Amino acid sequence: MTIRVYNTLSGEKEEFVPVQPGKVGIYLCGPTVYKPSHIGHAVGPVIFDAIKRYLTFRGYQVTWVVNITDVEDKLIAEAAAQNLPVFTLAERITENYNDAMRRLGVTGIDHMPKASEYIPDIIAYVQRLIDKGAAYPSGGDVYFDVTADRDYGKLSNRSPDEQFGQRELQSGQKRHPGDFALWKESKPDEPNEVKFASPWGQGRPGWHIECSVMSMKLLGETFDIHGGGMDLIFPHHENEIAQSETATDRPFAKYWLHNGLTRFNTKKIAKSDPEMAKFMEKMVLTRLLDEYGGELLRYLILSTHYRSPIDFSDAEMAAKSKALSTFHRLFERIERVTGRSPYADLLTLEQAPVAGLDAFVAEVGGFRERFVQVMDDDFNTAAAIAVLFELAARVNRFIDENKVESAPQDTTRMATLGAGRVLVELGRLLGLFLEPPVRRSGGSEKLDAVMRVLIDIRQHCRKNKDFATADLIRDKLVEEGITLVDRPGGTEWQMSQ
RNA sequence: GGCGGCGUAGCCAAGUGGACUAAGGCGCGGGUUUGCAAAACCCGUAUUCAUCGGUUCGAAUCCGAUCGCCGCCUCCA
Numbered sequence: 001m002t003i004r005v006y007n008t009l010s011g012e013k014e015e016f017v018p019v020q021p022g023k024v025g026i027y028l029c030g031p032t033v034y035k036p037s038h039i040g041h042a043v044g045p046v047i048f049d050a051i052k053r054y055l056t057f058r059g060y061q062v063t064w065v066v067n068i069t070d071v072e073d074k075l076i077a078e079a080a081a082q083n084l085p086v087f088t089l090a091e092r093i094t095e096n097y098n099d100a101m102r103r104l105g106v107t108g109i110d111h112m113p114k115a116s117e118y119i120p121d122i123i124a125y126v127q128r129l130i131d132k133g134a135a136y137p138s139g140g141d142v143y144f145d146v147t148a149d150r151d152y153g154k155l156s157n158r159s160p161d162e163q164f165g166q167r168e169l170q171s172g173q174k175r176h177p178g179d180f181a182l183w184k185e186s187k188p189d190e191p192n193e194v195k196f197a198s199p200w201g202q203g204r205p206g207w208h209i210e211c212s213v214m215s216m217k218l219l220g221e222t223f224d225i226h227g228g229g230m231d232l233i234f235p236h237h238e239n240e241i242a243q244s245e246t247a248t249d250r251p252f253a254k255y256w257l258h259n260g261l262t263r264f265n266t267k268k269i270a271k272s273d274p275e276m277a278k279f280m281e282k283m284v285l286t287r288l289l290d291e292y293g294g295e296l297l298r299y300l301i302l303s304t305h306y307r308s309p310i311d312f313s314d315a316e317m318a319a320k321s322k323a324l325s326t327f328h329r330l331f332e333r334i335e336r337v338t339g340r341s342p343y344a345d346l347l348t349l350e351q352a353p354v355a356g357l358d359a360f361v362a363e364v365g366g367f368r369e370r371f372v373q374v375m376d377d378d379f380n381t382a383a384a385i386a387v388l389f390e391l392a393a394r395v396n397r398f399i400d401e402n403k404v405e406s407a408p409q410d411t412t413r414m415a416t417l418g419a420g421r422v423l424v425e426l427g428r429l430l431g432l433f434l435e436p437p438v439r440r441s442g443g444s445e446k447l448d449a450v451m452r453v454l455i456d457i458r459q460h461c462r463k464n465k466d467f468a469t470a471d472l473i474r475d476k477l478v479e480e481g482i483t484l485v486d487r488p489g490g491t492e493w494q495m496s497q
Numbered sequence: 498g499g500c501g502g503c504g505u506a507g508c509c510a511a512g513u514g515g516a517c518u519a520a521g522g523c524g525c526g527g528g529u530u531u532g533c534a535a536a537a538c539c540c541g542u543a544u545u546c547a548u549c550g551g552u553u554c555g556a557a558u559c560c561g562a563u564c565g566c567c568g569c570c571u572c573c574a
Binding site for chain 2 (some may be wrong): 011268387484
């Protein structure tokens with residue numbers, strides 16, 4: 001079985017063959033840290049975190065890099081507006097981003113290089129392009145000459161002459177309208193901290209160059225997967241390819257994976273869009289994490305194929321929340337009937353003492369195979385999640401059919417736990433089910449005690465067939481946001497959502 | 498204008514030439530269970546994949562045209 005991925009470069013699904021057998025290098029374009037991250041910034045990291053988890057499961061040794069662009073026009077402008085040193089603002093926003101990543105369960109990032117820490121490498125790289133005749137200093141800037149790259153435009157299907165031929169030369173500094181800055185001369189009003197000495201005078205890197213330099217440094221001149229949002233295909237990724245392949249005379253990234261953009265009211269979420277600006281506050285990632293939690297946002301992102309856009313709305317989140325809780329309820333149920341948590345227990349279904357249940361064990365194995373099959377096909381997390389739902393329903397049915405709740409036998413109990421464990425393990429390949437959801441119980445001992453009293457009284461009523469009073473207690477508690485659930489073993493309560 | 502993507506049930510969303518008489522979720526209807534609920538389970542919910550035409554033994558899947566939506570071509574995950 002081989003893994004297939006859709007490659008933007010070829011426009012087709014291709015068999016995934018890493019540059020070095022057994023190893024995979026992934027570079028994902030991270031944020032420019034000038035404003036708090038919004039929901040769209042979560043998409044790439046979540047998807048690639050799942051991809052890394054999955055590739056690791058498939059036996060690859062994966063190195064994943066996400067860059068932080070911390071020297072850039074907008075950041076400088078924003079720092080000035082806030083009257084802050086550039087790197088103070090950059091650090092704050094980076095911390096905001098990292099905090100969001102943690103809460104989303106994005107734990108697989110191996111390196112987060114910052115542009116500001118690679119200035120000498122960037123300068124050397126620019127010099128290398130000048131030496132090759134593919135770049136030229138002009139004023140205090142240095143530009144890449146797009147005509148030096150024969151196949152410029154191969155990623156986004158545009159040729160310099162067709163695309164830029166008509167356009168006015170905006171800057172008299174450029175020879176060709178499509179040329180782009182590798183190095184930008186410092187402007188007088190910019191703070192000293194972003195003025196770097198170079199052979200071309202004081203300046204700072206252009207936008208695309210840092211990704212070429214840092215990816216090469218950390219992953220090699222040719223690496224496996226380069227990712228980012230679809231809006232980066234042109235010009236950013238196109239220019240990365242141009243400068244990298246011109247510098248090294250070798251292929252840059254082998255596979256280009258681009259995720260769909262997150263939308264709100266069918267429009268792309270973008271910080272610079274004035275129309276979207278009024279919703280921006282709502283789209284701030286940390287705020288959404290407070291409201292919905294990391295697992296649910298992650299679930300939202302993975303419940304769609306990564307190349308499709310996601311329309312964000314509260315109504316959709318409510319539906320997703322209901323769906324996701326199916327799993328949580330099953331895990332609780334498993335813990336209730338087996339006394340062991342599928343989150344923590346390491347018992348595998350194969351190891352479980354489940355004599356006589358071979359058919360069930362085989363069926364669960366079938367779900368696992370289907371999961372792998374759909375993930376192998378361009379990381380189809382949406383289809384993989386569908387398999388998880390089917391498995392969950394199967395486990396619930398197993399519990400029902402075998403009366404595991406009321407008349408448990410050792411074998412059926414162990415099979416329930418083992419199957420639940422399979423579900424947890426598959427979910428974790430997507431980064432779901434990492435830990436139990438926070439139980440919404442009151443937490444205070446006093447409340448626990450009062451609830452026990454109420455439940456006892458209600459139990460008494462029920463025994464005496466005084467259902468009117470029993471229901472009254474239950475209804476009144478609902479008004480207070482507390483739900484009672486009667487089970488064979490007794491009544492449980494929890495704070496409702 | 499150029500490049501790219503999309504249009505599948507009330508909604509979200511897989512599937513991109515034959516096992517599709519189209520996954521999965523939300524919602525809705527019916528049933529089992531329950532004192533009643535909740536949860537769980539079972540059944541039903543698109544003869545049809547924007548529209549029209551073509552290729553093929555066979556198309557949601559390929560080709561062409563039309564309509565609609567979105568993204569990129571300036572910064573953007």
